[in-house]
Amino acid sequence: MQNRMAAAAAAAAAKKLLHQRRSIPNFSQINRLSSTSGFTHHCAPGHLKQFLASYRWDLWKSCLIHMQNMSAIHHRKFGSVASTIVQRNPTFSTINDDDLIYFEKILGVKKVIQDHEELKTANTDWMHKYKGSSKLMLQPENTAELSQILEYCNSRRLAVVPQGGNTGLVGGSVPVFDEIIINTRRMNSIISFDKVSGVLVCEAGCILENLISFLDKEGFIMPLDLGAKGSCQIGGNISTNAGGLRLVRYGSLHGTVLGLEVVLANGSVIDMLGTLRKDNTGYDLKHLFIGSEGSLGIVTKVSILTPPKLSSVNIAFLACQDYISCQKLLFQAKRRLGEILSAFEFLDAQAMNLVLRHLDSVRNPLPSSIYNFYILIETTGSNESNDKEKLEAFLLHAMESGLVSDGTLAQDFSQGSSFWHIREGIPEALMKAGAVYKYDLSLPVEKMYDLVEDMRIRLGGAANVVGYGHLGDGNLHLNVSAPQYDDAILAQIEPFVYEWTSRHHGSISAEHGLGLMKAEKIYYSKSSETVQLMASIKKLLDPIGILNPYKVIPSSLVS
Amino acid sequence: MVAIKRVVDYAVKIRIKSDKSGVETTNVKMSMNPFCEIGLEEALRMKEGGFASEVIAVSMGGGQCVETLRTSLAMGADRAIHVDAPSALYPLTVAKALKALVHLENPGLLILGKQAIDDDCNQTGQMVAGLLNWPQGTFASKVVLDKEKKTATVDREVDGGLETLCLDLPAVITTDLRLNQPRYATLPNIMKAKSKPIKKMSLEELKVEVRSDLEVVQVTAPPVRKAGVILSSVDELVDKLKNEAHVI
Numbered sequence: 001m002q003n004r005m006a007a008a009a010a011a012a013a014a015k016k017l018l019h020q021r022r023s024i025p026n027f028s029q030i031n032r033l034s035s036t037s038g039f040t041h042h043c044a045p046g047h048l049k050q051f052l053a054s055y056r057w058d059l060w061k062s063c064l065i066h067m068q069n070m071s072a073i074h075h076r077k078f079g080s081v082a083s084t085i086v087q088r089n090p091t092f093s094t095i096n097d098d099d100l101i102y103f104e105k106i107l108g109v110k111k112v113i114q115d116h117e118e119l120k121t122a123n124t125d126w127m128h129k130y131k132g133s134s135k136l137m138l139q140p141e142n143t144a145e146l147s148q149i150l151e152y153c154n155s156r157r158l159a160v161v162p163q164g165g166n167t168g169l170v171g172g173s174v175p176v177f178d179e180i181i182i183n184t185r186r187m188n189s190i191i192s193f194d195k196v197s198g199v200l201v202c203e204a205g206c207i208l209e210n211l212i213s214f215l216d217k218e219g220f221i222m223p224l225d226l227g228a229k230g231s232c233q234i235g236g237n238i239s240t241n242a243g244g245l246r247l248v249r250y251g252s253l254h255g256t257v258l259g260l261e262v263v264l265a266n267g268s269v270i271d272m273l274g275t276l277r278k279d280n281t282g283y284d285l286k287h288l289f290i291g292s293e294g295s296l297g298i299v300t301k302v303s304i305l306t307p308p309k310l311s312s313v314n315i316a317f318l319a320c321q322d323y324i325s326c327q328k329l330l331f332q333a334k335r336r337l338g339e340i341l342s343a344f345e346f347l348d349a350q351a352m353n354l355v356l357r358h359l360d361s362v363r364n365p366l367p368s369s370i371y372n373f374y375i376l377i378e379t380t381g382s383n384e385s386n387d388k389e390k391l392e393a394f395l396l397h398a399m400e401s402g403l404v405s406d407g408t409l410a411q412d413f414s415q416g417s418s419f420w421h422i423r424e425g426i427p428e429a430l431m432k433a434g435a436v437y438k439y440d441l442s443l444p445v446e447k448m449y450d451l452v453e454d455m456r457i458r459l460g461g462a463a464n465v466v467g468y469g470h471l472g473d474g475n476l477h478l479n480v481s482a483p484q485y486d487d488a489i490l491a492q493i494e495p496f497v498y499e500w501t502s503r504h505h506g507s508i509s510a511e512h513g514l515g516l517m518k519a520e521k522i523y524y525s526k527s528s529e530t531v532q533l534m535a536s537i538k539k540l541l542d543p544i545g546i547l548n549p550y551k552v553i554p555s556s557l558v559s
Numbered sequence: 560m561v562a563i564k565r566v567v568d569y570a571v572k573i574r575i576k577s578d579k580s581g582v583e584t585t586n587v588k589m590s591m592n593p594f595c596e597i598g599l600e601e602a603l604r605m606k607e608g609g610f611a612s613e614v615i616a617v618s619m620g621g622g623q624c625v626e627t628l629r630t631s632l633a634m635g636a637d638r639a640i641h642v643d644a645p646s647a648l649y650p651l652t653v654a655k656a657l658k659a660l661v662h663l664e665n666p667g668l669l670i671l672g673k674q675a676i677d678d679d680c681n682q683t684g685q686m687v688a689g690l691l692n693w694p695q696g697t698f699a700s701k702v703v704l705d706k707e708k709k710t711a712t713v714d715r716e717v718d719g720g721l722e723t724l725c726l727d728l729p730a731v732i733t734t735d736l737r738l739n740q741p742r743y744a745t746l747p748n749i750m751k752a753k754s755k756p757i758k759k760m761s762l763e764e765l766k767v768e769v770r771s772d773l774e775v776v777q778v779t780a781p782p783v784r785k786a787g788v789i790l791s792s793v794d795e796l797v798d799k800l801k802n803e804a805h806v807i
Contacts, residue, residue, distance in 0.1 A: 311586050318746075365743045384588075395746055408743040411630050412590035413570035415743060 086516075086550045088177040092159045095136055095180065099156060103138060106148050111186065113137040122181050125174045126167050126228075127436065130516060132175025134161070141186045142203075143261060143269055143300045150298070150546075151267025153180065159546045162294035164236030165207065167228040169438055172293045172515025173236065176550045184235050187300060190214060198306045199258060199275045204235025204299045220306040223250035227424040235299040241291030243511035245424075248472035249342040249380070250307055253290055260286040261301035265542040275303050288537065293513050294548040296541045312384040313342075314391050315416040318398070318407035319371035323449040325403045326373050330445065330471055332403065333377060336394040340387055343378035344472030345423050348452070351468045354481070355422050358429040362422055365408050365415075375404075375471070376423050378416075426468055430479050433464075437480040437490065439497055442507035448476045451500055455480070458496065463489050475510040498524045514552045522553060531557065560666035561602045561636070562657060563618045564592040565627040566677040579777050582677070591627050594672025596634075598734040600741040601702060602670050603635045610704045611667065613637045617660060619644050619653055625757060632752035633744035639757040640664075642765065649771050652762075654686035659765035661691060666729065668711070673698055673733040684733035694726040698735040704728075 103112045113119065114136060123132040140146040153160050159179040166173045175181060184205035191201040198220050202211065208229040212222050224237060226244035236242075238260070241253050250256060259274035272286050289297050320326050326346055333341055349372050355362055366374075381387040391409070398404040410416035430436045443451065452467035455478065459465060463482040469475045478497065482489050498508050502524040509518055509525075522531055535557035538545070545558050567573065568588040576583050591599075605611040616631035618624040619642040628639040642656055661669060669691075674681035688695035696702070696713030700721065703712045715722045716735050726732075744752075762769055790796050800807045 311588070313588075317743075363740070366745065368745075392749070396750060399746055399750070404746070407746040409746065409749060411633075411744055413568045413588060417570070 086176060086555060089159070089545070089549060089555075091157060091544075092179075092546070092549070093157045094178065095158065099152075099158065100136070102152060103136075103149065106152075107138060107140060107145055111139040111141065111145075113139065119181075122163065122166065122183065123174055125169075125171055127169060127431070127438070130171035130174050130176075132161070132181075133178050134175040134181050135178060137163075137181040137183055139183050139186045143187075143263060146182065146184075146187075146298060146300060147263050147267045147269050149182065149267075150263055150265060153546055154266045154544060157544055157546065159549050161548055162235075162239070162298045164205065164233035164239075165228065165231040167232045168236070168240065168515060169440070169512045170509070170515030170517040172240070172513055172548065172551050176516060179549065182298065184233060184298075184300075187235075188233075191301065193218060194275070195219075197275075197277075198308060199303060200306050201259075201273065201275060201301065201303045202234065203301055204233060204238070206234050208232050208234060208237060215306055216309065219309050221309045223256040223305070223307055224253065227427060234302050234304075238290055238299050238302060239292060239294050240513045241511070243470065243473065243475065245343050245345065245470070247470065248344055253304075254287055256305050257286065257290060257302065258305055259303035260289055260299055262286075262289050262297035262299050264297045265544065265547050269300075270297065273301050273303050277305065291513070293515060293552050295538060295552045296547065298547070310380045310382050312379075312381045312387045313416065314379045314387055315410040315419050316377045316391065316395060316407055317365045317410070317419045317422075318375045318377065318395075318404045319366050319369075320373040320375060320403065321405050322372060326375060326449075326471060327445055329375060329398060329403050332398060333394065336397065337377070337379055337390060340379040340381040340390060341377070341472075342380040343376065345376040345469070346471040347374050347376075347423060347426060347468035348372065348449075348466065349374075350464055350466045351426050352422070354429045354433055354464070354466060355425050358432040359421075359425045362418070362425060365419065365422075366406050369406065371405055374422075376419055423468070426466070426477075426479075430466065430481055433481045434483045435481070435485040437463075437482070437493055438512075439476075439478040439480075439493075439508075440510050440512040441476050441478060441497070441501050442474055442510035443476055443501060443504055444506070445471065445474050447504050447506075448474065451476065451497070452478060454500065455493070455497065459489065459492055462486075462492070473510075501525070516551050519551050520554050560615045560617055560661065560664060560669050561595070561599045561631070562653075562669070562671045562683070563595045563599065563616050563627055563631055564672070564675045564677075565589050565618060565620060565624050566592045566675055569593055569676050575778055575780050579779060581775065581778050589623065589627075591630055592672050592675050592677075594674060594676075594734050594736070596672075596741045597736070597738050598670040598672050598732075599631050599634060599636065600739045601732075601734060602668075603742070604739065605668075605704060606635075608704075610706060615640060615664060615666065617642070617657070619648055619656060621645070628757055629752055630744060632755045632757075633749040634742060635748060636755075638755055641757055641759050642762060643759055644762050645769065647771070648769075649773050650680050650682035650686055651772065652767060652769060653683050654690055655767045656762060656765050657683070657687045658690045659767060661687075668729060669693070669731045671731070671733045673735050684731055688731035691731070693729055693731050694724075695731040695733070696724050696726050697733040699732050700735050700737045702732060702738070 119134060119137060122137050123134055138149055140149055160182050161175045161179045163173050163181050163183045187203040187205035189203050190206060191203065193200050195218055208222065211234060212229065215221055223246065224242055224244040225246050226242060238253055238257060243252060258276065259272050261273045262270050264270060289299060320329065330344055333344060349370060352374055356364055379387055379391055395407065410419060449467060452465055456465045459480065463480045466479045466481060467476060469477040480493055498521055501508050507525045508521055514522060531553060534553050538553065538558055566589065567582065567584060568590045571588050574583040599616065602611065602614045606614050614636045616628055616636040616639040618628050624641050628641055632639055640660065669687065671684040684697055685695060696711065696715060698716045699713045700716045701714035709728045711726045711728060711730055711732065713724050713726060713732060715724060
């Protein structure tokens, strides 16, 4: 009896303590409060009450629950300038004059950038959503220079952000605070190309489109292709495990990359730059770096297997009345087109309207009627007449069975590129239409469009919900377009979209990565044990945590 | 009647054969000459506007021309004629063959593209008009037909601007880029095109001699343009003008 009373008294005292704290909306106080449990929480001031109400002292798992509650509160502040509630890690140093002298000594004045205008561009991401405040950008020209820089930064505890083409869509390529930007654009030489095997070895700063042009002359193509190809660099593609338009045919970078050279946080150069198709000697570490978004090491050289360029490319642009037909069409395409299928993309009527409205030099290939869904199918093969026959037979079957309401087959190169222009131009059209909330989800194909429709019902007339994506890979790009950024709209979207995806065991980031935008959301798609293991690997490879901090995995796990 | 030529697709990068005898055409994507496509589109619009009863597409060359003719049928032409001939045909031969076909079919209007993008000759339309003694409106950027008066008013793109001519039908018109934007061949039409007739004829039937007055001696690529140089000072500029370019 006495014990119980004592316990009750202790509990009451603790509760009183909590309630006292309630009135202090002070960050440092909150941090102290939770640090006793071994991890920190971030909480928006003003939401202290809710925070404390759901706080538990004990289980690791419980944080999961309240973190999910918190994410809605976190991102209430998310707007056109991302003011995420991440706090700058106080253990990182700030740049001083000695650092500048050292960098200039190693790199020379030209490659140490402090110019205001250049920094402004480098600090802002492609969507103009995230803006860092870095005061310094370094542009090493080779692996040795990069290694020296990183070794120095590690010893000085200076945080860095590896940056390539800066075309990422989740804020992973720009600083959050004053991290030093390490831009790889000067590391852009092609080292070697084997014309027989098709193995290309090049530096990480090569722009994808340049590689495509180079290979074109040799009769090969890159195994990946994406809308950002004019600016994105291969190092960045690899660090984010970019998917793109041809994944359904050539597979992901995990399959096509044969070797990497990376530089770790402490400056050590790890040479895994093999050019062999098969090499089972030990743990295949390059896979750790593919998709790690620059948080485990900086990719400096790449060895990639490129497929031969096949002469016969055919593109069909089709219209379907409902989503079920799209799915059945995919099933039929995989069967009847088989090995020649190289891309299967879909876009809905809203996406088509947006593109027609905002992009000039684009016209509707099927103007006779408004259709609900449009499918773009591309085939690539070695025999023009065979492929055309196959494609025409498939299209005839599709029309006769009612799967396709109308369609057109590109008669020449320019017609084909105009079809691609429609599909590849959707992100640009969305940017021109105003504010965009962008989501990239992997979902079971049957369920994919249900999410778009649910979101449409949920938002009503407040915003335009657009769905398009790589139907062939089960990857939906869900975009909500509104005239301007509005927290009310955001509240309706998140965490609904993540919870929906999680419920169907999908991925909250199919190909864009986590970056800053979804760093704290990883639990929607990965178990806590898995994430713990990721954190251990991060601590092993980057103990101080200087590489791209605050991103990919929750900051609480690495500080 | 619309004359169609099968050429190397305009978006393909042209490569010259190693023996400099011509352009590499094996395993290269071929399609309808863009100006011929515009001509066909104009003919189709005329038919849709009630000015024409039938659109006939004609092409001359090897067996693969049939593919290009199928495309024209898919776009909406009613029937096609394939004149089987050795691939190297020069404008005068083509013009003579077209003249023979015109006498056979009696079209009210003969439409051609202003030039083919492989040889850039810009001769066939003019030659055939001369042979037929028909009026011609070349580089047409707008064509308006008048059914009663049986005339065509053609806006021509000339170096100084636009010239408007009124031609009595039958006439020859060659199309320029801004005349129209060709339609896409939709699937239902592609399927229908499979059953439309393509008549095969030979140059002997048309009583045309394959005699070339021209011989291609050599084909070479234009000289590679040298990269520009960014100079750092006026003194350097003066120095280069004096010593390298020898202009001052």
